[in-house]
Amino acid sequence: MPVTDLPAKPALELLIAAPRGFCAGVDRAIRIVELAIEKHGAPVYVRHEIVHNKFVVDGLKAQGAVFVEELDTVPDGAPVVFSAHGVPKSVPAAAQDRGLAYLDATCPLVSKVHRQAERLVAAGRHIVFIGHAGHPEVIGTFGQVPAGSMTLVETVADAEALVAADPDNVAFLTQTTLSVDDTAAVVAVLLRRFPSIQAPKGEDICYATSNRQAAVKAIAARCDAMLVIGAPNSSNSLRLVEVAVREGTPARLIQRAAELDWAFLDGVAVLGITAGASAPELLVRELVARLGERFDLTEREVETTRETIAFKLPRELEAA
Numbered sequence: 001m002p003v004t005d006l007p008a009k010p011a012l013e014l015l016i017a018a019p020r021g022f023c024a025g026v027d028r029a030i031r032i033v034e035l036a037i038e039k040h041g042a043p044v045y046v047r048h049e050i051v052h053n054k055f056v057v058d059g060l061k062a063q064g065a066v067f068v069e070e071l072d073t074v075p076d077g078a079p080v081v082f083s084a085h086g087v088p089k090s091v092p093a094a095a096q097d098r099g100l101a102y103l104d105a106t107c108p109l110v111s112k113v114h115r116q117a118e119r120l121v122a123a124g125r126h127i128v129f130i131g132h133a134g135h136p137e138v139i140g141t142f143g144q145v146p147a148g149s150m151t152l153v154e155t156v157a158d159a160e161a162l163v164a165a166d167p168d169n170v171a172f173l174t175q176t177t178l179s180v181d182d183t184a185a186v187v188a189v190l191l192r193r194f195p196s197i198q199a200p201k202g203e204d205i206c207y208a209t210s211n212r213q214a215a216v217k218a219i220a221a222r223c224d225a226m227l228v229i230g231a232p233n234s235s236n237s238l239r240l241v242e243v244a245v246r247e248g249t250p251a252r253l254i255q256r257a258a259e260l261d262w263a264f265l266d267g268v269a270v271l272g273i274t275a276g277a278s279a280p281e282l283l284v285r286e287l288v289a290r291l292g293e294r295f296d297l298t299e300r301e302v303e304t305t306r307e308t309i310a311f312k313l314p315r316e317l318e319a320a
């Protein structure tokens, strides 16, 4: 068949949300592992996935990082990095006891919540923590304060059912990667039930989480469907899917272009694309390239805000 007789590809308009993908905390955490390998040589141990993205983790493994879940598996004398999600205080204490050289890649915005928790407990307040049970960030934040001084609330129903020993002496804090809307609903219940509850100084949900959610909101209504690139254990990525669905747009989370289910695009003329804070831009380009195999694409980026935040590296790596 002459080239000119090939059937035309169907048209597909892509609306690509911005900001999307890597945030300053993820960028910093990855850099810390890379610089630690440069400084100490391989292997460098990393406690937990440095950020929740398999592509990133595999890339660092190839450079010489070894991922472990607990310190017990780190050999004596080996350098170890703590993930961006933060760790309970017992973890650096155990590393110190064993004489391990450790680097803390906890995002500074997570550390900020840790310090607030310490201050509130020191001031005698009981903390209501809004977050997702079992997420490493939640485990890390609970581990900043003595057991029993913080209560986890996940939903509006939890907030309604909460019993406080001293209702006039409570404060709340939140995980950094929550749904802005869901959290506002939980906070509204807490404020109604505990009028004197102390709110965090500034927003605990981080700039990257709220910016990515706002960017999805800005395009969702114009899209027939949306794809979010991210890992199934990435809280902020899962929230992006929820935001799109709540706007009435079918949305799916995929880790790589290879996972794309073509049937999901049946009847789709406008497709929204975004990526969670731990997903590199390369994976967005990979997805666009795969879509281009079957569709005649027009691509438009819709930017709702420009991010300029960057975090400093730990002092010991600055000159590396």
Ligand code: SF4
Pocket: 023, 024, 025, 026, 084, 107, 108, 109, 110, 176, 177, 206, 207, 208, 209, 236, 277
């Ligand atoms: Fe830090 Fe927010 Fe990025 Fe998490 S999502 S690493 S809290 S900037």
